[in-house]
Amino acid sequence: MGEAFDAGFFVRWLEAAALAVDREAGLLTELDSAIGDADHGANLQRGFAAVAELLAKEPPATPGAVLVAAGRQLISTVGGASGPLYGTLLRRTGKALGEDEHVGRERLAEAFAVGVAAVSQLGGAQVGDKTMLDALVPAVEALRVSFGAARTAAEEGALATVPLQARKGRASYLGERSIGHQDPGATSSALLFAELAGTARAEGPA
Amino acid sequence: MGEAFDAGFFVRWLEAAALAVDREAGLLTELDSAIGDADHGANLQRGFAAVAELLAKEPPATPGAVLVAAGRQLISTVGGASGPLYGTLLRRTGKALGEDEHVGRERLAEAFAVGVAAVSQLGGAQVGDKTMLDALVPAVEALRVSFGAARTAAEEGALATVPLQARKGRASYLGERSIGHQDPGATSSALLFAELAGTARAEGPA
Amino acid sequence: MRMLINVPETVVADALRGMAAAHPELTVDVERGIVARRDAPVAGKVALVSGGGSGHEPLHGGFVGPGMLSAACPGAIFTSPVPDQMVRAAAAVDSGAGVLFVVKNYTGDVLNFEMAAELAEDEGIQVAKVLVDDDVAVTDSLYTAGRRGTGGTLFVEKIAGAAAEAGAPLQRVEAIARRVNSRCRSFGVALSACTTPAKGSPTFELPAGELELGVGIHGEPGRERRGMMTSREIADYAVDAVVEDLRPSGPVLALINGMGGTPLLELYGFNAEVQRVLTERGIPVARTLVGNYVTSLDMAGCSVTLCEVDEELLRLWDAPVRTPALRWGR
Amino acid sequence: MRMLINVPETVVADALRGMAAAHPELTVDVERGIVARRDAPVAGKVALVSGGGSGHEPLHGGFVGPGMLSAACPGAIFTSPVPDQMVRAAAAVDSGAGVLFVVKNYTGDVLNFEMAAELAEDEGIQVAKVLVDDDVAVTDSLYTAGRRGTGGTLFVEKIAGAAAEAGAPLQRVEAIARRVNSRCRSFGVALSACTTPAKGSPTFELPAGELELGVGIHGEPGRERRGMMTSREIADYAVDAVVEDLRPSGPVLALINGMGGTPLLELYGFNAEVQRVLTERGIPVARTLVGNYVTSLDMAGCSVTLCEVDEELLRLWDAPVRTPALRWGR
Ligand SMILES: Nc1ncnc2c1ncn2[C@@H]1O[C@H](COP(=O)(O)OP(=O)(O)O)[C@@H](O)[C@H]1O
Ligand SMILES: Nc1ncnc2c1ncn2[C@@H]1O[C@H](COP(=O)(O)OP(=O)(O)O)[C@@H](O)[C@H]1O
Ligand SMILES: [Mg+2]
Ligand SMILES: [Mg+2]
Ligand SMILES: [Mg+2]
Ligand SMILES: [Mg+2]
Numbered sequence A, B: 001m002g003e004a005f006d007a008g009f010f011v012r013w014l015e016a017a018a019l020a021v022d023r024e025a026g027l028l029t030e031l032d033s034a035i036g037d038a039d040h041g042a043n044l045q046r047g048f049a050a051v052a053e054l055l056a057k058e059p060p061a062t063p064g065a066v067l068v069a070a071g072r073q074l075i076s077t078v079g080g081a082s083g084p085l086y087g088t089l090l091r092r093t094g095k096a097l098g099e100d101e102h103v104g105r106e107r108l109a110e111a112f113a114v115g116v117a118a119v120s121q122l123g124g125a126q127v128g129d130k131t132m133l134d135a136l137v138p139a140v141e142a143l144r145v146s147f148g149a150a151r152t153a154a155e156e157g158a159l160a161t162v163p164l165q166a167r168k169g170r171a172s173y174l175g176e177r178s179i180g181h182q183d184p185g186a187t188s189s190a191l192l193f194a195e196l197a198g199t200a201r202a203e204g205p206a
Numbered sequence C, D: 001m002r003m004l005i006n007v008p009e010t011v012v013a014d015a016l017r018g019m020a021a022a023h024p025e026l027t028v029d030v031e032r033g034i035v036a037r038r039d040a041p042v043a044g045k046v047a048l049v050s051g052g053g054s055g056h057e058p059l060h061g062g063f064v065g066p067g068m069l070s071a072a073c074p075g076a077i078f079t080s081p082v083p084d085q086m087v088r089a090a091a092a093v094d095s096g097a098g099v100l101f102v103v104k105n106y107t108g109d110v111l112n113f114e115m116a117a118e119l120a121e122d123e124g125i126q127v128a129k130v131l132v133d134d135d136v137a138v139t140d141s142l143y144t145a146g147r148r149g150t151g152g153t154l155f156v157e158k159i160a161g162a163a164a165e166a167g168a169p170l171q172r173v174e175a176i177a178r179r180v181n182s183r184c185r186s187f188g189v190a191l192s193a194c195t196t197p198a199k200g201s202p203t204f205e206l207p208a209g210e211l212e213l214g215v216g217i218h219g220e221p222g223r224e225r226r227g228m229m230t231s232r233e234i235a236d237y238a239v240d241a242v243v244e245d246l247r248p249s250g251p252v253l254a255l256i257n258g259m260g261g262t263p264l265l266e267l268y269g270f271n272a273e274v275q276r277v278l279t280e281r282g283i284p285v286a287r288t289l290v291g292n293y294v295t296s297l298d299m300a301g302c303s304v305t306l307c308e309v310d311e312e313l314l315r316l317w318d319a320p321v322r323t324p325a326l327r328w329g330r
Helices: A009-034 A039-058 A063-077 A081-095 A105-123 A133-143 A147-157 A170-178 A184-202 B005-037 B042-057 B063-077 B082-097 B105-123 B133-143 B148-158 B170-178 B184-202 C008-022 C085-093 C106-124 C152-165 C170-182 C231-246 C264-280 C311-317 D006-024 D085-095 D105-124 D152-164 D170-182 D233-247 D262-278 D311-318
Strands: C027-028 C036-038 C048-054 C071-077 C099-104 C127-132 C184-190 C208-211 C224-227 C252-258 C285-293 C301-308 D026-029 D034-037 D045-054 D071-077 D100-103 D127-132 D183-191 D210-215 D224-227 D253-259 D285-291 D301-308
Touching: A009 A039, A009 A063, A009 A170, A009 A184, A039 A063, A039 D071, A063 A081, A063 C027, A063 D085, A081 A105, A081 A184, A081 D105, A105 A133, A133 B148, A133 C008, A133 C127, A133 D183, A170 B042, B005 B042, B005 B063, B005 B170, B005 B184, B005 D285, B042 B063, B042 D233, B063 C252, B082 B105, B082 B184, B082 C106, B082 C208, B105 B133, B105 C106, B105 D006, B133 B148, B133 B184, B133 D210, B148 B184, B184 C048, C008 C048, C008 C071, C008 D285, C036 C085, C036 C127, C048 C085, C048 C106, C048 C152, C071 C085, C071 D100, C085 C099, C085 C106, C099 C170, C099 C252, C106 C127, C106 D233, C127 C152, C127 C170, C127 C184, C127 C285, C152 C170, C152 C184, C152 C252, C152 C285, C152 C311, C170 C184, C184 C231, C184 C285, C208 C311, C208 D233, C224 D262, C231 C252, C231 C264, C231 C301, C252 C264, C264 C285, C264 C301, C264 D006, C285 D006, C311 D170, C311 D183, D006 D045, D034 D045, D034 D085, D045 D105, D085 D100, D100 D152, D105 D127, D127 D170, D152 D170, D152 D183, D152 D253, D152 D301, D152 D311, D170 D183, D170 D311, D183 D233, D210 D233, D210 D285, D233 D301, D253 D262, D262 D285, D262 D301, D285 D311
Parallel strands: C048 C071, C048 C099, C099 C127, C252 C285, D045 D071, D045 D100, D100 D127, D253 D285
Antiparallel strands: C027 C036, C036 C071, C184 C208, C184 C301, C208 C224, C252 C301, D026 D034, D034 D071, D183 D210, D183 D301, D210 D224, D253 D301
């Protein structure tokens, strides 16, 4: 067992995520421009800025409450496909964490698995459909091993979307022309797990 | 006195004018594009083609009737500023020629002076306002001397519009920015007198 | 050339065929270039006939119908129609009560309508004329062609059309039309130049990031060219130009008009800024119209027209109208 | 960037402020992103709520009013609105007779409206949903996101809106909306790409002289790219694509829709060609609508939507409507 993380950790993760999304918004929009409608960067900027603002103003007491609040905020501010999907991911993960004041990595991985399953159910997508799930599913699986493994798995998952043909979301309209481009949602998922690993490392070995 | 011209001469002139306008339509539109609305070429193409068609189908018997018919046809097919102005020029010139079956150059010059005065009255413009009158007025004056002199005077008149500031027509909206461009209507007027001189020369010395 | 056309030569005729198919309530004579109310002539009613070069749609054909124009005569693109069109249109819609020609102040339109008026009078039709010259971007003087007619045309045609529909005699309809014109002022701004089918390239060069202040609806240049301005700055500039000239002492009608290539989303945003300036200047706005009404083909840009109204003009503005482009009331 | 805006961030809010100023007959909540009929809730009447990304104006806000939508929820540009908007809108316009959500089939719209429906039901509002998926350019399959919703939305909102106005209960309004959608097919063509304020450059590269056949209203690519075609050829291609899929056996309503950057003159000319093809195919056209209704910012291009109608649907189409963008009847 590594150490356990409190609400503050998750707030710091999401603040770091907001900064990362802001920094990489141009890249995300560029990717979405190639096979979507050029708004993924702006969508997540708007959403994570609102999340950071909310958490700074009213920081919830438990990890679960942080994730539920963040998920709700994403749903209320992002719109598009990614809003409900990321919102559901965090909300359902948070719910799975219950009232616990501290959660360990493995418990987090289990909760994330619930959140990812909810994303898959909501959007009807599976691994291989060229969506965020291509990064999320392997990342959550690898989180059972370590934060670093989750980060790497997410990055590899995002890269692995390049040769795929999209079957869900806006990119699916492109049919074969979607091949050869990296999925924007998988890319932002990799970003989130990179920041999660970064936050965990900054606060001691996991 | 030179020789006198019959209806056929005026038909041939207007046919030559139609060809010339067709050939130079691009130039006229280009000039109109700089200080107007880029339609002078198309306007005169449409009008003189209709004139040539009409005269081929129903050639009138007298010089006056040819010019009146051509003027009416221009009015009915050109639109814009140049339609009524050129139409009036030919119509009033034709009316001034009366029923004569043959007209000499000097008589033609007198009749043209009537037509040009009507143009000036209709449009309210004077020489120096950067309009077709800057070519027409000196051309008609010089026609008292010879066809060649009229052609040269029209060309010089058209060139002389370059440094002028437009006070009438669409170019006047440009104010000082109209300076430095040759007036499209003066240019087409020069074209008409060039064809008149050409037709006269082809049919013997004037 | 990014154009949805067959060949430049048939653009206007094709559009008239398409109008005919879309609007069974209109009579469209494609050959002769006349769009008329199907129920014209309306017994006892003064008829309104307008027209001008094509490329400004929905002006004028889209304004034909009960409460507005009796007939419209579209010319070639940016070229005024020929007198024959107006004479034929006048003859087709005149009930004996006379015809008002609504003429935008461009040399070509003025000359062709003048000739048409003479010819129509020869045919025994009583004709009156009103000249629309509302564009403050142009310096007016006795020695020039005068101000251009732009957005004010919509107000003149709507309000005079309502007066005619209500049974006013020709002289009265003419007087109202003149009053409306005298109280209308417009100012236009281009963010891009338009492309005519015949020319196939923009009628003037406007580098991206620059705008032409005071542009005309045929792409005639305006007062000056500037680097890009915000919607807020453009509203300040345009409204001030209009207000300085109009100096309204009462409420105004406001037309926030698109030139054809600017999205409605942007026009509405621009309207917010126009309303802000008007509020700051203490000018009450009685009615606002936002949309593409007096366009310049695919030009990006907008114009602002204000029309100062008294109670009578406002009542006539509110009166029912049923045309392809303008409809309200019952 | 040739845009009439302040900054990209405020484009939608600015437009809503401008809408509020222009349309006193609507309630516009700029903060929350809701455009509603001022007289809502109308006692006993089923309410229609739609919404979607902005940039398609007049859709949906311009379709709010008697005979059509009760409320519209505009999202950010090309981004579906958030559930809170739809829930608030539903609560504001529900008279107790229930609310129909009209949802264009895009993953984002579907997910957000689904969440909104759940939340609204939690608040005791009876909610039904209709998904609009009329775009034949997209290959449909169980394993993909399915067809996009485009021009058919106008027919669904108008006809279901008329049924609601006439007092039909929720289930019936929903059934009619579904019937309309099942009989609508669309096909779109881009002559240029649109430019979103946030990106500031065209969303895809389309060299002048090429066109994208089967484009979506967010600039999503279509079936294929080709060298320039005439209006006649485009009409053949687009109508055939629609007709092959719809195979109408009765009369149709035809929407000849502009994408925002194509002049009305060209749209009417295109309509002439569309009508020609339909005549050649032996398909009677009951009504035709030509104009910019479901746009894609400043994109040049057009779409054709056909909606097969029986007597009931035609009667509902002809029923009075009074919205900013669509008005007829008394
Ligand atoms: N059905 C789905 N399941 C999972 N992820 C999806 C689905 N549809 C889209 N996505 C993800 O959402 C991303 C696009 O998000 P975004 O651009 O913000 O929304 P939109 O597509 O509505 O513009 C895609 O790159 C993809 O990863
Ligand atoms: N008032 C006027 N008097 C004489 N000539 C004029 C007048 N106004 C315009 N013109 C001439 O008409 C020409 C423009 O013709 P054209 O382009 O066919 O018409 P429009 O200006 O209506 O587009 C000008 O170059 C000028 O020579
Ligand atoms: Mg996107
Ligand atoms: Mg010209
Ligand atoms: Mg012209
Ligand atoms: Mg989007």
